[in-house]
Amino acid sequence: MKPVFMTYTKKDLINLAVCMVLSVLVIPTFITTEYWYTSILIPWLCLALATIGQQIVMGYTGQLALGAAGFMAAGAFAMFNLILRVPDLGFVGSLIVSGLIAAAFGILFGLPSLKVRGIYLMVATLASQFFIIWMIDKFGWFKNYDSSGIITAQDIVILGKPFTTPLAMYFVCLAVTTVLTLLAMNMARGSTGRNWMAVRDMDIAAESMGVSLLRTKVQAFAISAFYCGVAGALFAFCYLKSLEPVAFDIKLSFKILFMCILGGLGTINGAFIGAAFILLFPVLLNAIGNNVFHGAIDATIISSIEQVIFGGLMIIFMIYEPLGMAKLWENLKISIKSKLSSAGTKSLKSSAQKSE
Amino acid sequence: MVDELLFFMEVLVGGLLAGTMYSLVALGFVLIFKASATFNFSQGAMVFFSVLAFCGFMQDFNIPFVLAFILAALLMVVVGLCTERLVLRPLMNASEDTVLMATIGLGYVLEGLAQAAWGVEVRRLDLGIGDFPVPWIADNLKLFISALDITAGLVAALMIIGLFLLFKYTKIGLGLRAVADDAGAASSIGIPLKHIMLLVWSAAGVVALVAGCMWGARAGVQFALVDLALKALPVLIIGGFSSIPGAIIGGLIIGAVEKVLEVYIGPFFGGAIEGWAPYVLAIFFLLYRPEGLFGEKIIRRV
Numbered sequence: 001m002k003p004v005f006m007t008y009t010k011k012d013l014i015n016l017a018v019c020m021v022l023s024v025l026v027i028p029t030f031i032t033t034e035y036w037y038t039s040i041l042i043p044w045l046c047l048a049l050a051t052i053g054q055q056i057v058m059g060y061t062g063q064l065a066l067g068a069a070g071f072m073a074a075g076a077f078a079m080f081n082l083i084l085r086v087p088d089l090g091f092v093g094s095l096i097v098s099g100l101i102a103a104a105f106g107i108l109f110g111l112p113s114l115k116v117r118g119i120y121l122m123v124a125t126l127a128s129q130f131f132i133i134w135m136i137d138k139f140g141w142f143k144n145y146d147s148s149g150i151i152t153a154q155d156i157v158i159l160g161k162p163f164t165t166p167l168a169m170y171f172v173c174l175a176v177t178t179v180l181t182l183l184a185m186n187m188a189r190g191s192t193g194r195n196w197m198a199v200r201d202m203d204i205a206a207e208s209m210g211v212s213l214l215r216t217k218v219q220a221f222a223i224s225a226f227y228c229g230v231a232g233a234l235f236a237f238c239y240l241k242s243l244e245p246v247a248f249d250i251k252l253s254f255k256i257l258f259m260c261i262l263g264g265l266g267t268i269n270g271a272f273i274g275a276a277f278i279l280l281f282p283v284l285l286n287a288i289g290n291n292v293f294h295g296a297i298d299a300t301i302i303s304s305i306e307q308v309i310f311g312g313l314m315i316i317f318m319i320y321e322p323l324g325m326a327k328l329w330e331n332l333k334i335s336i337k338s339k340l341s342s343a344g345t346k347s348l349k350s351s352a353q354k355s356e
Numbered sequence: 357m358v359d360e361l362l363f364f365m366e367v368l369v370g371g372l373l374a375g376t377m378y379s380l381v382a383l384g385f386v387l388i389f390k391a392s393a394t395f396n397f398s399q400g401a402m403v404f405f406s407v408l409a410f411c412g413f414m415q416d417f418n419i420p421f422v423l424a425f426i427l428a429a430l431l432m433v434v435v436g437l438c439t440e441r442l443v444l445r446p447l448m449n450a451s452e453d454t455v456l457m458a459t460i461g462l463g464y465v466l467e468g469l470a471q472a473a474w475g476v477e478v479r480r481l482d483l484g485i486g487d488f489p490v491p492w493i494a495d496n497l498k499l500f501i502s503a504l505d506i507t508a509g510l511v512a513a514l515m516i517i518g519l520f521l522l523f524k525y526t527k528i529g530l531g532l533r534a535v536a537d538d539a540g541a542a543s544s545i546g547i548p549l550k551h552i553m554l555l556v557w558s559a560a561g562v563v564a565l566v567a568g569c570m571w572g573a574r575a576g577v578q579f580a581l582v583d584l585a586l587k588a589l590p591v592l593i594i595g596g597f598s599s600i601p602g603a604i605i606g607g608l609i610i611g612a613v614e615k616v617l618e619v620y621i622g623p624f625f626g627g628a629i630e631g632w633a634p635y636v637l638a639i640f641f642l643l644y645r646p647e648g649l650f651g652e653k654i655i656r657r658v
Contacts (some may be wrong), residue, residue, distance in 0.1 A: 112639055118453060120593060123590060130635055134629070138628065250586075300476045308469055311463065311466075314457065315443055319450075319458070
C-alpha cells in the first residue's frame with residue numbers, strides 16, 4: 001500500500017484514529033465504574049507496555065530473556081527516588097530518567113547476549129531479575145530507609161495539577177503508552193527493526209551482511225529495559241500505588257513472557273492482546289466460579305486451574321500457531337474479508353445474470 | 357587459627373553437600389538434554405509435582421512409604437508418556453526455542469495440576485533421616501555435617517554411577533546417545549524413537565522424585581521448590597548441559613561457592629546473596645567457557 005503520511009498507509013492512520021477515539025472518547029463516556037479503571041484498564045496498559053519491551057528483545061531480536069520484572073522494579077524504584085530527591089524533574093522528566101536508569105541495567109545484563117543465546121541467555125537474564133530485587137531489598141537507601149517494606153507511592157503531579165482519580169491516572173497511562181507504542185512501531189518498521197529481525201533470523205548471516213551484533217543486541221536490550229522501566233514506574237504509581245520489591249518477582253516476569261508469547265511474538269498489537277488475555281482470563285474464571293458454582297470451588301483451585309490453562313494454551317499455541325493470538329486475529333480478518341468479497345462477487349454475478 | 361580453618365572446612369563441606377542437592381535436580385535436565393537435545397524447563401515443576409504426589413499418597417491415603425514411592429514413580433512414567441505423546445511428538449521438527457517455550461508451558465500445567473490435586477499448604481516430609489549434625493562426625497572430626505546432606509550425597513553418587521553405566525554400556529544407552537546426536541538418522545536405522553523418549557522422560561521423572569524427596573525433607577514440600585530448582589540452571593551452565601559428571605561438579609561448585617560467599621562476604625551486604633550469586637557466577641562462566649566445563653563445544657552453522 002502507498003504511504004500517505006510519512007511511512008504510514010491509510011490503513012495505519014485509520015487504525016490509529018479508531019483506537020484513539022475508542023480510548024479517549026468512548027471508554028471514558030461509557031465506563032463509569034472505578035473498578036474497570038483501577039483493576040483492568042490501568043494494569044492492562046502498564047503490562048502491555050512492559051510486554052512491548054519484552055517483544056523488542058524476544059519477538060524482534062530473538063533473544064530469550066526472562067527478566068522483565070527486574071527492569072520494571074528498577075524503573076519503579078528509580079521513579080520513587082527521583083520524585084523524592086530531585087523534585088524539580090517533574091513527573092514526566094522522572095519517568096524518562098527512570099526509564100533510562102532501567103536501560104542502563106538492560107545494557108549491563110544484556111552484554112552476555114553477545115556470547116550466548118537460547119537457554120544460556122535466559123539464565124544470564126535471570127541474574128538481573130534476582131540481583132535487582134535483592135539490591136533494592138537490601139540497601140535501605142532505595143527505599144528511603146522505610147522499615148515497613150511497603151512504601152506508598154507519591155501522588156502524580158504534572159505541571160502543578162494532581163492526577164489522582166482513576167480516570168486521570170488512566171489518561172496518564174494512556175498518553176505514555178500511546179507515545180511509546182507509536183515509537184516502538186516506528187522503530188520496528190525502520191532500519192532499527194530490520195536489524196533486530198535480521199539478527200533474530202540468523203545472527204551470523206546478519207553480521208556478515210554488515211549488521212553490527214554488538215550495537216543491535218545492546219540497543220535492543222537497552223530499549224527493551226527502557227520500556228519495562230517506564231512500565232514498572234507506571235505500574236507502581238498508577239496501579240499498585242505502593243512500592244514493594246515482592247510485587248516484581250519472577251512470577252511477574254513469567255507472566256510478561258506468557259503475554260508476549262501467547263499474544264504473538266514479533267508483533268506490537270500482540271502485546272496488547274496477550275496482556276488483555278492474561279489479565280482478563282482470571283477475572284472471567286473467578287466470575288464463573290462465583291456465579292455458576294456459587295463459590296463452591298475453592299479460590300486456590302481456581303488459580304490452579306488458571307495456571308493449567310495458561311500452560312496448556314502455551315503448548316497448544318507452540319504446536320499449532322507459534323505466532324500467537326495476533327496471527328489468529330489476522331487470519332480471522334482475512335477469512336472475513338475473503339468471505340465478504342466472495343459474497344460480493346456472487347451478488348454481483350447474480351444481479352448480472354438477472355439483468356440478462 | 358585452627359578454629360577458623362575448621363569453620364571454613366565446615367562451611368565448605370556443608371556447601372559441597374548442599375550442592376549435591378542441586379546436582380540431583382540438574383541430573384534430570386541433563387538426562388533429557390542428552391537424549392533429545394531438548395531443554396526441559398519443566399524439570400523444576402516435575403520435582404514439585406512428583407514429591408507432592410508422593411506426600412499426597414502417603415498422607416491423604418495412608419499408603420505405606422515404599423508403595424507410595426512406587427506409585428509416585430509410576431505417576432511420573434505416566435507424565436512422561438503424556439508429555440511424549442502430547443507435547444514432544446507434535447513438536448518434533450520445531451526449533452529449539454519453540455520446544456523450550458512449550459516446556460515452560462508444561463511446567464505451568466504440572467504446577468497447576470499438583471496444586472489442584474493436593475492443595476497449596478506446605479507439607480512436611482519425614483524420610484526418617486534427621487536434618488541435624490551426625491554425632492560421630494561431630495565428635496571425631498569436629499565438623500557439624502547433617503545426616504540428610506550425607507544421604508543426598510550418597511544418593512547422588514549412586515544415581516550417577518547407575519546412569520553412567522546405563523549410558524556407556526547398555527544397548528539402550530547407545531540408542532539414547534544416537535538419538536541425541538541425530539534423531540532422524542537414529543530412527544532411520546531402526547531405533548524406536550518413541551520408546552527412547554518415553555524411557556528418558558520417565559527416568560527424568562524418577563530422578564525428579566528422588567531430588568524432590570531430598571529437598572522436601574529439608575525445606576518442606578511447597579511451591580518454593582520450583583524456584584529452588586531454578587538454581588539447577590547455573591549448575592548446568594557451569595557443568596555443561598550434556599554431561600552427567602558435569603552436573604555433579606557444577607552442583608558442588610555452586611553449593612560451595614554460594615555458601616562460602618554467603619558466610620564470608622554476605623554480611624557486608626546484608627546477606628541473602630545466595631539468591632543471585634549462582635547466576636552471576638554462571639554469567640562469568642558463560643563469558644569464558646560457554647559450553648561449560650564438560651559440555652561439548654557448541655558449533656553453529658550459517
